[in-house]
Amino acid sequence: MTKTDTLPPIAHPAREEITVEGVLRALADPVRLAIVRQLAATGQEIACGGLTVPVTKSTLTHHLGILRQAGVVAGRQEGTTRFNSLRRNDLDALFPGLLDGVLAAPR
Amino acid sequence: MTKTDTLPPIAHPAREEITVEGVLRALADPVRLAIVRQLAATGQEIACGGLTVPVTKSTLTHHLGILRQAGVVAGRQEGTTRFNSLRRNDLDALFPGLLDGVLAAPR
């Protein structure tokens, strides 16, 4: 059928699809770690333009894509703005303590 | 003086030298994750030859070097055998919950 059934704008992995290795690989980059830290610090959604990272827009899109594919962040489209949020519930449920351990680290 | 003062055979980072990013990067590889899992499962030292990994000896040496540099594992030389152990104390002190979260993950 050609009607607009559900029409998911962005693809995210289901909770069961998230793997430790994918998450670790996603977090093992200074830029992505900075993104996650900012999302965790505010505890709110942040638009791409609201993230403070030392890379260009295209590179930022690249990193957000990796974080999204790994199941670390979720994206919500609203107009031309894309709001990113941390999938804390899923990560804490799958890997309890992991995210807190990473975020608590001084460096 | 040229006497044998302490004479550390293998160089490991001090606890303060360990960084989150380094640890994450070290763990973000299936082979290294398998090594860490085996070390954690037994809770004891394991010689290089006692590790079950699908790579050659030289590649295994390479991975152990990365894990050691990151401060994840410690190596102790005894004759021609090198015993590897998990630096659980240091990791738990620096990043509480991180290692447990990783190890508890089903995949």
Next chain:
DNA sequence: GTCGTAGTTCGACAGTCACCGTACTACGCC
């Protein structure tokens, strides 16, 4: 001394990755 075993070192090679600039789409406002 000789031999076998444990592990490291040294290129070399293929694949991946972070990064960028440019071009493009989509939305909102005038």
Next chain:
DNA sequence: GGCGTAGTACGGTGACTGTCGAACTACGAC
């Protein structure tokens, strides 16, 4: 409609990384 802004897609490039085989060192046993 026309324009500016938000973000994505694409193509390319340099750097890093995982992998291997072969050569090497070091220790222990015979």
